[in-house]
Each structure stands twice: as structure tokens, then as C-alpha cells.
Amino acid sequence: MTARPTSPRVALTRLTLAMLLGSAAAVGAQESTDPIKLTLHDWTGQLITTELMGEVLKKAGYNIEYVQADYLAQFAGLETGDLHVAMEMWETTGREAMDASTATGKTEVFGPTGMKAKEEWWYPSYMKEKCPGLPNWEALKDPACAEAFSTAETAPKGRYLGGPVTWGGFDDERVEALDLPFEVIHAGTDAALFAELESAYQRQAPIMLWIYAPHWAPAKYEGEWVEFPEYSADCYNDPAAGLNPDLAYDCGKPFGDIWKVGWAGLKDKWPGAHKAITAFTIDNDEMGAMITEVDLNGKTVEAVVADWMGANEARWKGWIGQ
Template structure:
């Protein structure tokens, strides 16, 4: 065999191996679309589109599916849905734990964002209810009436999030015997539109505020300080100030998790590693939400800008 022939054979062998490796890499993840769930608040739409675009950069097919925040677990258990990018410790822990206990849903780890959701009031309301932020101040009929509206007087009005968000605010009011009526906003946008209107008029308002979000930075105010959450508060009525009822405490604080169908790791192993690696912090998310909700940019524009500015972060997530 001549030297030239040997080089050709070795070259062909190396080419074949390269093609085989490429074929293997290409076949690593299924061509079926990875179904990412969309919910009804801006930050979640941003997180999900960021993940979707990164997965597409890796060659995956992606499909976005509108889904209920808590009811989505039925679809995640069956594999009809694949990935939910935000499950908040504050509101979704029980549903997430129940789903992961089946073995059909997996916790893909933290997003890097820390969740806080609680009753919030503007600073200008403090003079009308000087015991705040201590929750016991809300039991004073005069304080409750300061937060009332024509539809709730003499009870105070608490504007909760959409009912699909969970949060146990109706149960909290009853367990802590608060003279407040819970009114649920229809949408995330309606919640913050009402805050904007009240703040401009210096009108009374007590509502659900969450972080990461632009609202706690834009408006001066405080979160109510309820008895600190423990799992026993939600699960054991004997715990806390009300011996007969659960939920006599505040909401939990903590991680925002990524969760999904347990079959993702086998069907899309590359995507699975990228989803687990995904991380972003509260400040980054707050800035992007501000760009969308206050500065008129689209989710598409904001996520494209983040992708372009952060190649050094997300490329390693997909092995590039």
C-alpha cells in the first residue's frame, strides 16, 4: 500500500468517524418539539422564551403552550407538557412536591431567582395604619376601614392575584381573623394597573406584590410582616395562633424552580442539561420586566437583546 493510499484510507476513516459522531450528536435529542408552558405574568414569559431560544440555538424544536400555573402538573406528569420554567416556592411548592412524588415530574433545579410574594401597601398608607408592617395592625377596625372601598366597607380590601396563582390568601384572612375581603385581579396587568392608579391618586390599596418585579423598585412601600412561614403552618392546623386552622402565617420565601416531565432527560438529554444549567438573577429579570411593562418593548425584543449580550453565559449550557 502506497503512502498516498494510506493517507486516503486514514482520511476516509477519520471522515467516517466524524460523520458518525455528527450523526450521533444530531440524533442525541429527539426531533419532536419540547413543549414549554406559558403563564400569565411577564417574567415567566421572558424566562420561558429565553430558554426556548437557547434550546433552538442547540438545534431543538420548541413549542410554547399556554397552561394554568398549578393545573399544568397534570400535563407534565403525562408528558403532554415538558418544561415549566417558573414554579415559585411561595405559591407552588405543595403542587410541585405532589407531582415530583409521583416520579413522573422532575425538579430541574433553581432558576437563580429568589421569590418573594406577600401583601404590600404604599408608604403613604402607613400614617393611617401606624402599626404596620406588623400584621396585627390589620386587625384594628380603623386600619381595615382605611384600606376599604365602597364594595368592601367597613372591611379592608385586599387585591389578590388571579385565582390560578394560588397563595391561600382567602384561607389566610380567615385563619388570622382579618377584617379584610379578598378581591382577585383578573390578570397580572390588571393587578399593576390598579396599583398605578391608586398610587397616582394616593388612594388606599393593599395588594399582592411579587419580586422579582419592577413594582417594589418603582413604588415606595412595604410588605406586611405575617408570622413566618413553616411547612407546619400549611399542613398542621394546631400550629400557630389559630389552633383550628392552617395558613395562619405568611407566604414562604425562597427559590423559583424549573420543573418538567421526568422523560425529558431521556428524550432530549442535551436540552435537559441546558435546562438544568439555566440561571438568571433577580436584578436581570427585574430590568427585563421593566423594559416590557414600563418601556413598551416586546418580550421578543428583550429576550433577543439578552441572548445577544450573554453568549458567553448560555453557549456553555448547550455545549458550545
Template sequence: MTHKFRLAVSAMAIVAGAAAGGAAAQESSDPIKLTLHDWTGQLITTQIMGSVLQKAGYAVEYVQADYLAQFAGLETGDLHLAMEMWETTGRDAMDVATATGKVVNLGPTGLKAKEEWWYPAYMVEQCPGLPDWKALMEPACAEAFATAETAPKGRYLGGPVTWGGFDEERIEALDLPFEVIHAGTDAALFAELESAIQRKAPVLLWIYAPHWAPAKYEGDWVAFPEYTPECYSDPAWGINPDMAYDCGKPFGEIWKVAWAGMAEKWPGAEKAAKAFTIDNTEMGAMITEVDLNGQTVDAVVADWMTKNEARWSGWIN
């Protein structure tokens, strides 16, 4: 869910828009504040949107924000637009925020989200019941994923704690002999994956798509009991009658959300944000350019803007 440190612009810097024209000339000249998080795809999505808004004549400010805690700022209008709220991990927080009437869902980005526990294919030899989650309950399987830090429990490398995801709750509800160790950053998460695969070392970790990793490496996601909303909200649902989260993570859309006041203050910008769409193939290719091929987010976004001018022009006209 990175290369925020590669951003050529300061996350808090106001970026001047292009010469004001069209709808933007009649709207507020205050900067539209877009939130930045800590994974490459979100930085790309956000900078594309910011670049499009600049072309329409708006001033844009990029603000580093916590993925879930950002809703407090969106509710007050201190933040204005968040380009990636994942159905897989952020739906609950999004629903709470939109229920206040102060935050609005601007619709899907076009990206389809999957986030789940993932293992490289060579680990099936040591845990032959995979991808069935019940295989993880076997002591020999847990030991295969164990480290000196977690033994005799297996080690699950989760994403940064700000991503949410209920992994600790899932382990407890399903009585899995595993311990969650959180990666500090997105970059650290995937650096450990690459290191483990080069050594064919045991690794079980949070992988998400769209991303280059599940395309580059042979492996699979653990098949947990299928998610339903009741799994998260009703402890009586599912395998464990006393605890929620006894299932896998939801799959689905990646949403755009905004401060409700954006429609009145910058109606043209809100219209453009609603029109924004991109797909997993495009995003996967851009993430690969940044994470694997050493390009900056700025360069990748600039290239996309050049190649897709006819497309994004339609969002602002």
C-alpha cells in the first residue's frame, strides 16, 4: 500500500495551478487539498488527479495524511479529496464518515482491490494444505513460517499499522498459531518479500493488488472463509460464535471520497474527480516503473498525462 520519499515536491507544498480558465475562474482560488498516503499507487493516483485539476486552473496542495484518520480532516473541510479508499480495509471508516453527511463518496476509481495473506509457491512443500487457511493451524506449518522472534508461532508480516485490516483480530478469532509483525513502510514490506524470494526463505505477508508483486512472483493468497459484512459486525456469524473477523478480507472497489463542501466551493473540481477513472493494468504498469525501474512518481505521472490528454481533458470540460 512506496515511494513517498521519491516525491519531488514537498507533500505539504502548495502547487500553483495552470492559468485559471473555464469553471475554475468563477470558483474559489483556495487550494484543493488532496491526501497522500504511504503506498506508490495512491501517490500516483493522487498526483494524476492533482495534475488534472491544475490543468483546469485550480491550485492544489498535497497533504500527507493517515489512511483512516484522514476522515476527521475531510469532515471538517481541512482536507478536501482522498483518491483511494479501499473496500478491503477502509469501508467501515468510509461508511461512518459518509453517514455524517460531511463526507461524500464520489464513486469508484475503476481500480479493483484485493488484499490478503500471500505466500510464495515454494512454501507449499512445507505447508501442503495451502491455500486453505486451515493448513496454517497445523503446528508444522506454523513452524515453517516461524522466526526466532515468533517461534513456535508462525510469523505473518502485516502492512503498516495505519492500514488497518484486522489481522490480529482474524488470528484470534480463527485461533491461528501466528503472530503479526507489522512492516514499518510499504517499501519495507516489499523489500522483505524480494529478499525472502531470492533466498527461498519462508515468508507469509500482506500483499495487495493492483501491484507488481503478485504478477512478478509465483504464489497465492490464503483462502480464508469468505467475507460478508456480518463477519465483521456480528460475532455470532461464522466459525467462531463469540468473535467477529473470523473470515477473510473483502474484495472490491477502490473509492474516491471528498469533503461534502467541495461541491459548492469547487463544483468543477468535484465533477472532474467523479469522472476520474483508471484500471488495474494501467496502475500496475506505473507502479512497476516506480518500484522496480527507478522512475520517480513525478516522471511517471507526467508521462501518463502526456499520453492521455484526450482522456483527462474530458474530465474537466
């Protein structure tokens, strides 16, 4: 009997099925279809970085879930595997928590993001004439300088506006260890922190606050970071190592990389995703531009990520091996 010829429709269906199977093979036949859970925090850049990584992984066929999590407390979930990927752990504020977690063997550092972190006490340039010893931190010990940065709620002490408490940073400890006549007030959110800067700058009002980079603020506003005694691990861990023999944190914050970190089981459960996350890299200028689009120009995180992916297709396809 002569074999019945395959119809074009059946041939097309088989071709489509083969393509789908090939796509699944690209992800890895042995990889789990469970959702990879990426943590979201409370600042714009981290939301962008996380969604960018998540959308790239979706292009590779992975199931992605975004989970709101506390910046430092998230390590409990990463260690158990209830959470899987944290795209930004800053050398400036998260190093201790990251090191303690990776020491358990239950979490892994997936390498640097390519961005360099700086966050420290910052003041607008118009305040320098009222405290001419700046940026040297010792100028802040002058009662007249402290009062120049005071508000009705803190006078005669200066007011330092810190980030949300969940960010860490040891600013309260720093004030005590260096005997600074300042009171630390924590902003409730990232948005509130920069809204207060915007308001103060427009009025040329006194303000000393936590500014970080990569971000649009250091580019938009003229000002300087306070120069504290140089950070060392001993300064944070050994009171005898710094200026104050009785208290730790008598130095500035560390500067350095922003790291990717996550559950150590990721590489076995989703090896292709592990490779892509490790390959991910972006620089301060790119991130600063995207944050500006969201915070100043009113775009959504989703739109900014989509624009970046459209302009960098060859790059992110290289991360997922396409």
C-alpha cells in the first residue's frame, strides 16, 4: 500500500511541536518547571534590576515569581530555598549579612552585578558655607555646624535623614561611636527620602541625608559626601580597632560592588538560569539612566525594562545562550 502523504497542516503541526520541544531543551530537559522566586525590595534600581533579570529568564522559558522581601531578613528564605535570587546585595550595607549567610553553605554569591555602590552621608553644596570644615567628618562635631543642620524637632542637634530602617547601614551606631551631635531620623520609604531632598534643595533649607549611587540624585543635585574615617572590617567588628576604643562602627560605610546572591540549590535545580544570572552585568550609567526614567520622567519599571531589552537584545540573549 502506498503511504498516505502528510498534509501541509500536519507537517506544520509537527514542526511547531519540534520547535517547542527544542525550546524546552534549550532550558534543559532536566530543569524544574517550578517558579524561580526573585526578591523585590523598596528602591527603584533594585526593582529594575530584578524585573530585568526575571524578564530575561522568561525569554529562556523559565517560570518566574516576584516576591516582596526584606533586604536583610530575606537571607532566612534564601537559605531554606523558599526564595531563590536576590539581585542586589550592596557591599556598603549588606556585606556582613551576606557573608554570614554564605558561611552556612546554603546560599551562594552569583558574582558582581557590574555596578559599584556608594552610599554615605551627603549634603548640598549650599550648606558648606555654614559648616566650612566639610567634607571632613570632624566638622560635624562643632556645635555650630550641627545646629546649622538642625530642625525644630532636633535642635540644637543636627538632623540626619537616614534610609528606611530595613536598609541597615549602622548610622545610629556611627553617631554614637563618633560622638556626633546629630539625631538620626529614618525615612519611611525610598520615595520619601528623595522627596525631602527635593523640597529642601528648592528652598535651600538645611539637610543632611543618606544618598546612594547608582542613582540620579548625585547627578541632579550639587553636593558632597561626608568623608568619615575609612571603613575596615575591624572597625565594624572590633571596638579597639577604631578611634573609639569602646564602640564599633566609628568609621564610614564600605564602598564597592553590588552583588547577586541566592539559594545554593539554584545551580542544580535550574542550571541554565544559574548561568544566566551569573552572566548578568550592567553598569552604573545604564542603571542611573533607567532610574531617572522612572523616578523623574514618570515611566513604569516595566516600560523601562522593556526599552532596555529592546535595545540590548544581543547582550541578554548571550546570557541565556541564544
